[in-house]
Amino acid sequence: MADAGDLLGVTDSDKAALLGLYEEKRANLVRFFAARLGSRAEAEDLVQDxxxxxxxxxxxxxxxxxxxxxxxxxxxxxxxxxRSQKRSGNRDNDWRAVNTTLVAGQEIADEPSADEVVAGRQRLKALVEAIEDLPEKTRQAFQLHKLDGHSHVETARRMGISVSTVEKHISSALKTLTRRLR
Incomplete structure (x- = not known):
């Protein structure tokens, strides 16, 4: 998703003014976002981003x-x-639904069969090979975001590219991996 940072550039003097305003309003921004997120720690991370x-x-x-x-x-x-947290929660819930059994109100993890373990190892090996075959920048963006857990903003900063380019690399990686692993 493009945001104002992708759509609107600033002059160097405006950038300095924005950074000055950020420093001046930082505490207010944290309070503003903490009220919306329900967490001061989340708000601190967001304001840092x-x-x-x-x-x-x-x-x-x-x-x-x-x-x-x-x-x-x-x-x-x-x-x-x-949105990212919602997707992550949905993935966790889906996994739990498939891999646990409810016994007396308690979730019990299902033990995989030997065939399931072998199949899982084969799928993991295929996934690793598919990731290694991705183009270098696409693989790097995928690893930083999906495997190392960095935000799109942090991934962009580490790679020296725009957030929209990171999003394109990740989308391309996911499409390629999905196609290869079917």
């Missing part, structure tokens, strides 16, 4: 309302974070 996003913005044109831009970028980062 906001700083990274602002720091990485390229110079293009002037910013008319810097405060609104900070809130817009932060809100988009928050939405991305919430």
């Amino acid at each position: 906001l700083f990274i996003r602002i720091s990485g913005m390229e110079a293009v044109g002037p910013v008319e309302n810097p405060s609104a831009l900070l809130h817009r970028i932060g809100s988009n980062l928050m939405l991305d974070r919430l």
